[in-house]
Amino acid sequence: MTRYYDLVLGLIPLALGGIAALLTVFGFTLTTAVLPASFVAVGLIGHAMFVNGPVDDARPAADDGGFQPAD
Template structure:
């Protein structure tokens, strides 16, 4: 099953190549089309890292709940 991050990894080269080709077909110079497409690819990476970032599914343990020895009170 493909997850969000698998789709992002597939969209990065697709966005870079596809948007570059599309913009160059519409008449933009290649030296302009590549930076514009790379901004989209970097946006995908930034979204995957910071907006929808990977999270740890296990809750963090607190010092009082570490499973160690109890206090001698």
């Protein structure tokens, strides 16, 4: 089953190469086309890290026998 992070890892090179290739077809030079394509790739990485970041679902229960807060 494909999860969100699998899709992000697949979209990063696809966005970088696809957008750069598309912009070169429209007449931009390759060095100019890579810049907006890289912004999209970095945006995907930023979204995966900060907006929909990985979280640990295993939270300890309140009475798990461990240390208790001192308040």
